[in-house]
Amino acid sequence: MTSKKKKVDIESLQRPSVEMLYADEIALLIKQDKDKPKPMGWQMTPDSVVKFVLGDKKLDLKPKFVGTRRFIERCVVALATNRGLMLIGEPGTAKSYLSEIFTAAISGDSTLIVQGSAGTTEDDIKYSWNYALLLSQGPTPASMVPAPLHDGMSQGKLVRFEEITRCPLEIQDTLLSILSDRVMTIPEFEESEKTLYAQAGFNVIATANTRDRGVNEMSAALKRRFNFETVHPIQNLKQERALVQNEMQRRLDRAGIPVRFSDDATELLVTTFHELRQGKTMGGQAIEKMSTVMSTAEAVEVGYASSLHAYYFGASSVKPDHLVDNLIGAALKENEDDLKKLRLYFNQVVKGRKGDHWQAYYKASKGSLGTDKS
Numbered sequence: 598m599t600s601k602k603k604k605v606d607i608e609s610l611q612r613p614s615v616e617m618l619y620a621d622e623i624a625l626l627i628k629q630d631k632d633k634p635k636p637m638g639w640q641m642t643p644d645s646v647v648k649f650v651l652g653d654k655k656l657d658l659k660p661k662f663v664g665t666r667r668f669i670e671r672c673v674v675a676l677a678t679n680r681g682l683m684l685i686g687e688p689g690t691a692k693s694y695l696s697e698i699f700t701a702a703i704s705g706d707s708t709l710i711v712q713g714s715a716g717t718t719e720d721d722i723k724y725s726w727n728y729a730l731l732l733s734q735g736p737t738p739a740s741m742v743p744a745p746l747h748d749g750m751s752q753g754k755l756v757r758f759e760e761i762t763r764c765p766l767e768i769q770d771t772l773l774s775i776l777s778d779r780v781m782t783i784p785e786f787e788e789s790e791k792t793l794y795a796q797a798g799f800n801v802i803a804t805a806n807t808r809d810r811g812v813n814e815m816s817a818a819l820k821r822r823f824n825f826e827t828v829h830p831i832q833n834l835k836q837e838r839a840l841v842q843n844e845m846q847r848r849l850d851r852a853g854i855p856v857r858f859s860d861d862a863t864e865l866l867v868t869t870f871h872e873l874r875q876g877k878t879m880g881g882q883a884i885e886k887m888s889t890v891m892s893t894a895e896a897v898e899v900g901y902a903s904s905l906h907a908y909y910f911g912a913s914s915v916k917p918d919h920l921v922d923n924l925i926g927a928a929l930k931e932n933e934d935d936l937k938k939l940r941l942y943f944n945q946v947v948k949g950r951k952g953d954h955w956q957a958y959y960k961a962s963k964g965s966l967g968t969d970k971s
């Protein structure tokens with residue numbers, strides 16, 4: 598009954614959280630781990646967290662992230678220590694998604710998020726005030742508006758700090774004493790209430806993008822308070838294809854769009870992204886890398902956009918023309934040279950490939966990219 602009701606609720610949401618989508622899996626693991634030893638404040642064991650992330654056939658858990666077990670184990674161990682976890686890597690490698698999965702599994706709540714930007718202030722991280730109450734009552738717990746770090750410490754939950762290196766250094770340094778002493782001081786409160794001690798279960802997962810402001814711009818003191826893990830793009834084409842296909846299908850189902858995305862279309866889409874990202878073809882031929890990030894996340898976006906394009910403009914399945922048109926919008930963001938590189942890819946690689954779908958793909962590129970003209 599309850600799970601049915603939940604489903605109705607989340608169906609109207611644009612993007613339900615991981616703990617909503619996989620509530621049944623989380624409940625199962627919590628129940629199974631009830632009497633097992635686990636890190637204090639965690640709702641399931643480290644082993645169950647790994648299974649939740651990577652999937653488990655026996656327990657009927659869906660795989661959510663494609664990566665090695667060793668990598669996930671290292672991350673889980675890091676979260677159980679007294680240091681935070683820093684996920685770094687290229688854009689679109691699922692750093693944010695992975696931190697959402699971890700927080701959903703470990704704390705049951707992935708929503709304590711600080712979004713790092715040039716404008717992030719200490720108030721966004723620690724706490725601010727309800728000014729009407731502050732004026733009438735003075736600085737009391739009731740007039741305080743806790744920010745995610747305060748909530749995470751008082752409730753013993755993991756806090757996500759997105760794009761931490763985009764924050765000014767002095768804001769990043771707000772975390773220093775909190776991560777080492779696990780204490781937040783609130784000077785405005787009376788002596789007896791000044792100190793907030795973190796409950797067991799609190800820790801921080803930060804993400805940083807290696808393409809934006811460098812990770813180097815983090816202070817050495819802060820770096821020492823994190824375990825660093827690099828999230829790599831998916832190396833295996835077959836796994837990437839399966840992921841893109843599943844993710845796209847999930848989105849199309851949710852949107853109620855019955856358009857067909859064939860295996861051939863998935864092959865064209867994912868191979869193009871994979872090869873342009875790696876700077877070499879599956880056969881080992883070197884090609885020019887694009888300056889735009891050709892991430893798996895982008896491939897999913899292009900596939901989804903192509904499906905909408907097909908569906909709303911009268912086609913029952915996604916055709917190479919839809920792919921080429923939407924590929925251009927995603928690939929040509931950074932600089933004009935990328936257009937040349939994309940044309941070259943079609944002329945040098947796609948044109949020579951065997952198979953009707955590859956030839957149709959090349960033909961489609963003539964109209965939109967003018968490939969036969971260069």
Ligand SMILES: Nc1ncnc2c1ncn2[C@@H]1O[C@H](COP(=O)(O)OP(=O)(O)OP(=O)(O)O)[C@@H](O)[C@H]1O
Pocket residue numbers: 661662663664686687688689690691692693694695804805806830831840844893894897
């Ligand atoms: N290894 C992977 N496992 C699962 N999903 C992946 C993987 N790599 C990419 N994805 C796709 O990427 C999407 C999430 O990308 P996300 O926004 O988390 O990336 P990011 O690394 O945080 O990017 P950015 O640096 O731009 O913030 C997922 O929804 C999924 O479709």
Ligand SMILES: [Mg+2]
Pocket residue numbers: 692693694759804
């Ligand atoms: Mg991100």
